[in-house]
Amino acid sequence: MHALLTLGLVSFTAWKGIWRHWQKYSLxxxxxxxxxxxxxxxxxxxxxxxxxxxxxxxxxxxxxxYYTFINLPAVTLLYLSHYPFTKPYSKQLKYILAWVGALMVEYPFVKWNRLLLINGYKY
Structure with a gap:
């Protein structure tokens, strides 16, 4: 499942052409x-x-x-390359809330025991 997520993220960022912005968001x-x-x-x-x-x-x-060197940069590039910096705050808030919803992709990982929440951390 982790490999599929990684492959999906890399494929999606390549398909959208996001990797060409890597220098802009490298820091x-x-x-x-x-x-x-x-x-x-x-x-x-x-x-x-x-x-x-x-x-x-x-x-x-x-x-x-995988998550540190592939998934995190891919998600960061996807998020920042489409962020509406010049739009009104209401559009920016909608964008942030949409990403919060999209990042719920981790929920199936928790349900199928691929992501273990420990030390009092709960969903």
């Missing part, structure tokens, strides 16, 4: 990657969620790498 992508890596390192004993690997039982680190 933001680097920031997202750095924050995720810091979270993994600093909170390793008290993580709020843990990915369960699809294929290899002990490859959760590989899944973390």
């Amino acid at each position: 933001t992508c680097f920031y997202a990657i750095t924050c995720n890596l810091l979270y993994i390192v600093l909170c390793r004993d008290h993580l709020l969620w843990k990915y369960r690997a699809d294929f290899l039982p002990k490859s959760t680190f590989i899944v973390e790498l």
Whole structure:
């Protein structure tokens, strides 16, 4: 499931031509990657969620790498490349709320035990 999500994100960003904007948003992508890596390192004993690997039982680190270096930059590029910076605040709010709804894609991962919520973190 994680590999399908990664493949879907990469395919969608390639289809929309979003990757051509990578230089414009590279610092933001680097920031997202750095924050995720810091979270993994600093909170390793008290993580709020843990990915369960699809294929290899002990490859959760590989899944973390997928999300850190592929999924996060792809989502960041998708979000920022279409953000209505010059539009009124009402349009910006609608865009943000649409993304909050779209990011509910993690719900099936929780239901099918591919994303484990731990240490008191609840949906």
